[in-house]
Amino acid sequence: MKNLRNKIHLSNILTCINEIDNYCADLTQEQMQDEELRMLLYRNLTMLGMEASHVQLEHPSIRTLKSFEKADYINGLGRDTYAIFNFIVNDLSYLKNIVVGLVNGKKRLRGKKKMAMA
Numbered sequence: 437m438k439n440l441r442n443k444i445h446l447s448n449i450l451t452c453i454n455e456i457d458n459y460c461a462d463l464t465q466e467q468m469q470d471e472e473l474r475m476l477l478y479r480n481l482t483m484l485g486m487e488a489s490h491v492q493l494e495h496p497s498i499r500t501l502k503s504f505e506k507a508d509y510i511n512g513l514g515r516d517t518y519a520i521f522n523f524i525v526n527d528l529s530y531l532k533n534i535v536v537g538l539v540n541g542k543k544r545l546r547g548k549k550k551m552a553m554a
Contacts, residue, residue: 438492446539448487449501452480453532460524468517477520478509497534 459476460467467473485505488498 442491442493443539445487445490446535449484449491449535450532450539452484452487453528453535456480456524456528457532463521463524465518465521468521474509474517474520477524481507481520482509493538495534495538497531498538501531 456477459473481504484501485503485507488501489505491498
């Protein structure tokens with residue numbers, strides 16, 4: 437049962453990542469000034485964190501995603517659009533690959549990458 441719940445939450449994380457990818461395929465720093473786009477990103481990042489907090493796996497990438505649940509996007513991290521931009525451009529696809537691996541039952545992926553924000 438625990439494994440099934442983890443897969444459900446990991447699949448929900450992938451859904452959020454895919455939605456961000458769909459809206460931000462060629463994201464530029466200038467686009468980060470758009471209030472509507474930022475709200476969409478903040479909502480999806482919060483959902484990523486909420487779903488990650490329900491995953492019962494010990495993995496560094498899951499810990500990174502959990503941090504987004506309680507982030508203050510309006511007065512805190514959200515004011516730093518550069519950090520959000522860099523996370524999306526530099527780290528999101530890496531995290532997506534990790535989550536896909538976890539959904540498929542892989543605990544470790546080959547190679548190590550340090551994330552820009554982590």
